[in-house]
Amino acid sequence: MSRTRKELVAAGARLAALGLSPGSSGNLSVRVGDRMLLTPTGADLAELDPEALSELSLHGEHLAGPRPSKEFPLHGAFYRRDPGTGAVVHLHSRNAAGVACLAPWSPRSAIPPLTPYFVMRVGQSPLIPYAAPGDPAQADVLEALDFDFRAALLQNHGPITSGATLAAAVDAAVEIEEVSALLLRLGSHRPRLLEPEQIRELTAKYGTTWDG
Incomplete structure (x- = not known):
């Protein structure tokens, strides 16, 4: 194993x-x-079997193992966008899914720069227009975006994050859920956001992207 x-x-x-x-x-x-x-279709993340994972090409050809999650096109899109991507995490976590049901903060990030940890660990995260789960056209839209990002919100669906390592992708998934919870808790209050110079300092130090 x-x-x-x-x-x-x-x-x-x-x-x-x-x-x-x-x-x-x-x-x-x-x-x-x-x-x-990739985790197989219908898998419970709490009970994965290391010997029962799906193996695919980066273009989605099923090579071995059980039938993959129908969301495999989104994973492939991240890997093809950036050769440095080593892992992808897609969840239906409650708060991030909630923010995915709202209008985006900007064309390049559904979530504003609320906290340093969101900017450090995730960076700008666009809202990808709605498509039915597993629709490869949504992955095509994600792959074709002409600016840098490591995470996104799928409209009315949930978050997807990537990273150079699995640990980085998981940390980004946790962080996007936390900042989404904060954003929802703020409700109609107008939050104080990080200043542009603060954002530039964080992205330069931690290698994330924020240009929107």
Whole structure:
């Protein structure tokens, strides 16, 4: 059993324990060379089997293992956009899904720069227009966006994050849920946002992107 498979199972268990993947929702993947390991369709992230993961090409060809999550096109889109992407996490976490039902803050980020940790760990996160779950056209839209981002909100659906490592993608998923909870709690109050120079300092130090 490979270390990568064990890490994917552990990440799923962590996200489930945090309450971020209700029922059998959510899917995770890790890039392994020119392939990806992906959680199978209908999988409970709390009970993943390291020997029962789906293996696909980066273009979505099913190579081995059980039938993959129908969201595999979104994972492939992130890997093809950026060769440095090593993992992708898609959840239906309550607060981020709630923000995905609102109008976006800007064309390049559904969520404003509320906290330093959101800017540090996630960065700008566009709202991707609605499509039925698993619709490859939504992945095409995500892949074609001509600006940098590591995470997005899928309209009326939920968050998807990526990272150079699985740990980074998981941390981004946790952080986007936390900042979404804060945004919803603020309600109609007009929040004080980070200043442009504060944002530039954080993105320069932590390698994230904020240009919207």
